[in-house]
Amino acid sequence: MANENPFMVYSVGKTKILLDGDRVQAFGPDKAFDEVDGGIILHLIYASPVLKHFNPKKFKAIICDENATVVTKMKIEKFKMLPFSIGKGVPTVDVMLYGEPHTTFTD
Template sequence: MARENPLVVYSVKNTKVLLDGNLVSYAGPDDVFNEVDGGIILHLIYASPVLKHFNPKKFKSIICDENATVVTKMKIDKFKMLPFSIGASVPTVDVMLYGEPHTTFTD
């Protein structure tokens, strides 16, 4: 759905995503999440234990590379599970997290 026109795309490399303080270790194979109008779309592998009892209140991502650290935080107002798809030959589930992401950059 929203993979076509993301505002910002964050890759798996050097990225940590936390939901309610718990590390999301089973993200999708291509990218962890996309920042889109209205919130964030999180890409998870269908077999992820995160999906078993999915009901987060907060989102936080930390991206570290050689140039900067990027931190994105968001209080989640509501979420919607999107239909699963096949990404890099593994089934994935996209979850739309509604809210206003706040991103900060540091050197």
């Protein structure tokens, strides 16, 4: 994508992702998703069971650390599977979720 300028990068170990209320696991080795212009890019491992029947309507990410809790929510307007790639020796599939993410920070 031409405008892949992430506003924020979320680490896999500290982030809980919900699609349509169900927890998603099996993210790429480095990060779960990036916020970009126009939506969010999810980084899923190719073998993730989520990819078998991927059709989300809502997205919610929660990251908690010692300083704050960050919650990103989005109603998904549409999605697009991006080309298959290899990340740190692991096959991954990126999924572009189109919509307006809203991120809130709490202590």
